[in-house]
Amino acid sequence: MHRKLTVRDLRAGNRARVLRALYFDQPRSRQELAGITGLSQASVSNVVGELINDGVVVEAGQVDSDGGRPRVLLRVNPTFAAVVGVDVGETHVLVEVFDLTLRRLAMATFPMDPGAYPADEVARQVLVGLETCLAEAGVDDVLGVGVGLPGLVEQGVVYTQTVGWHGVPFERMLRAGTDLPLYLDNGANTLGQAESWFGAGRGTDDVVVALIGSGVGASVIAGGVPYRGVSGGAGEWGHTTVALDGRACRCGGAGCLEAYIGAAGVVERYRALEDGVPEEQEAALRALVGSDTPAAREVLAETARFAGLGIGNLINLFNPSLVVLGGWAGLLLGERLLDAIRAEAATHALRRSFEQVSITLCELGPESVALGAATLPVADLLAAGGVKRVPSRIG
Structure with missing residues (x-):
C-alpha cells in the first residue's frame, strides 16, 4: 500500500528538484529553474525564498533579460557548510x-x-x-x-x-x-560518482568507471543509477578471472585481472625482468611508463593486453556508452597505453557494443x-x- 503524499512531502521534493538543478548548472535565474525543473514560477519562487532564508542558496548578480527587468541569478552558497x-x-x-x-x-x-x-x-x-x-x-x-x-x-x-x-x-x-x-x-x-558529476561521465547515464591503483575495481552506473549488488559488492572487476591457473592474486585466488594490471602486479613483473627498479610502488610504475627498454616494452604490452581484455568484458557485460579509465595507476598507464588498450578491447568486445562505446581517461586526476x-x-x-x-x- 502506497503512502499518500502530504504537502510537506511535495514541498521537500520541490526543494530537492530546485537545489539539484541549481547545484549542477549554476548560476541560474528563477525563470530558468522553472524551465529546468518543470515547476511553476510561483513554486520556484517559494522554494528559492526558503533556500535563501536557510542560507543554502545566495544571489549571484543579475543578467539582462529581453526587454524586461534584469533577472537575478542564483547559486549554491559555497560557505553554507x-x-x-x-x-x-x-x-x-x-x-x-x-x-x-x-x-x-x-x-x-x-x-x-x-x-x-x-x-x-x-x-x-x-x-x-x-x-x-x-x-x-x-x-x-x-x-x-x-x-x-x-x-x-x-x-x-x-x-x-x-x-x-x-x-x-x-x-x-x-x-x-x-x-x-x-x-x-x-x-x-x-x-565513479565524481566522474559522473563533474568529469568524463557527466551527462552519461550508462557508464563504467574503471579504477586501477594498487588494486583494481569498477563503478557501474546503469540508467544514471549506481549498481551496487546485494550488499554493495558489485564492481569487483579486479577479481574476475582472466587466466585459469594464472598468477597468484593477493586475494588468495589465481588468474585475477588485478594480478595482471594492478600496480602491485605490474611492478612485480617489471622487477622480475629489470634491475634497478625503484622500491616505492608509484615511483616504480612511473619508471616503467617512462622507459623504453625491452623489458619495459614487454611488461607494458602485456598490461595493455589484459587491460583491454578486462574492458572488453565490461563492455560485453554492461553495454555502456562510456568506459572511463581512472585511478593513479590507470592514469599513468593510460597516458602511454590507451590506444593499445582500445585496440585490444575491440578484439574481445562484441562488435556492435564496441561501436557504441567510447573509452577515455578520467578527467579529475588521481585524487578523484x-x-x-x-x-x-x-x-x-x-x-x-x-x-x-x-x-x-x-x-
Whole structure:
C-alpha cells in the first residue's frame, strides 16, 4: 500500500528538484529553474525564498533579460557548510576539505606501507588528517565526512581480502574520534560518482568507471543509477578471472585481472625482468611508463593486453556508452597505453557494443577518489532539499 503524499512531502521534493538543478548548472535565474525543473514560477519562487532564508542558496548578480527587468541569478552558497573527502588507498591516506561547491580548502596525505595495513593505524591517520585539515581550513560547520575504501563496504563494516581485512568495523573505529556524520563506500564507487558529476561521465547515464591503483575495481552506473549488488559488492572487476591457473592474486585466488594490471602486479613483473627498479610502488610504475627498454616494452604490452581484455568484458557485460579509465595507476598507464588498450578491447568486445562505446581517461586526476567521497554528504543534502543531517557542527 502506497503512502499518500502530504504537502510537506511535495514541498521537500520541490526543494530537492530546485537545489539539484541549481547545484549542477549554476548560476541560474528563477525563470530558468522553472524551465529546468518543470515547476511553476510561483513554486520556484517559494522554494528559492526558503533556500535563501536557510542560507543554502545566495544571489549571484543579475543578467539582462529581453526587454524586461534584469533577472537575478542564483547559486549554491559555497560557505553554507564544508565537506570532507577521504581516500583510504593502499599506499596512502588522503584527507581533503572542500566548500559546498567542492572547491578544495585543505588537504593532507599520509603515506602507508602496502605490506603493513593495520586497520587501527589507518583509522588513526584518517582522524589525524581530519583534525589537521579542518583546523587549516578554518571551518566549524561540516555536512559530513565521506570515506572511499578498498574492498566491500557493508553498513560501515569493511571486507578487503587483499589486505587481510574481514569484517573490520571501520565506521565504529572512526566514530571513536569524531561525531560528524560519516559516509563510507568503496573507492571505485566514489571515483565513479565524481566522474559522473563533474568529469568524463557527466551527462552519461550508462557508464563504467574503471579504477586501477594498487588494486583494481569498477563503478557501474546503469540508467544514471549506481549498481551496487546485494550488499554493495558489485564492481569487483579486479577479481574476475582472466587466466585459469594464472598468477597468484593477493586475494588468495589465481588468474585475477588485478594480478595482471594492478600496480602491485605490474611492478612485480617489471622487477622480475629489470634491475634497478625503484622500491616505492608509484615511483616504480612511473619508471616503467617512462622507459623504453625491452623489458619495459614487454611488461607494458602485456598490461595493455589484459587491460583491454578486462574492458572488453565490461563492455560485453554492461553495454555502456562510456568506459572511463581512472585511478593513479590507470592514469599513468593510460597516458602511454590507451590506444593499445582500445585496440585490444575491440578484439574481445562484441562488435556492435564496441561501436557504441567510447573509452577515455578520467578527467579529475588521481585524487578523484577523495573528491568523490566528498560528494556523498553533498548528495545527501541535495536529496534532502538542503536540510542538514545533525550533528554537523564541530565540538
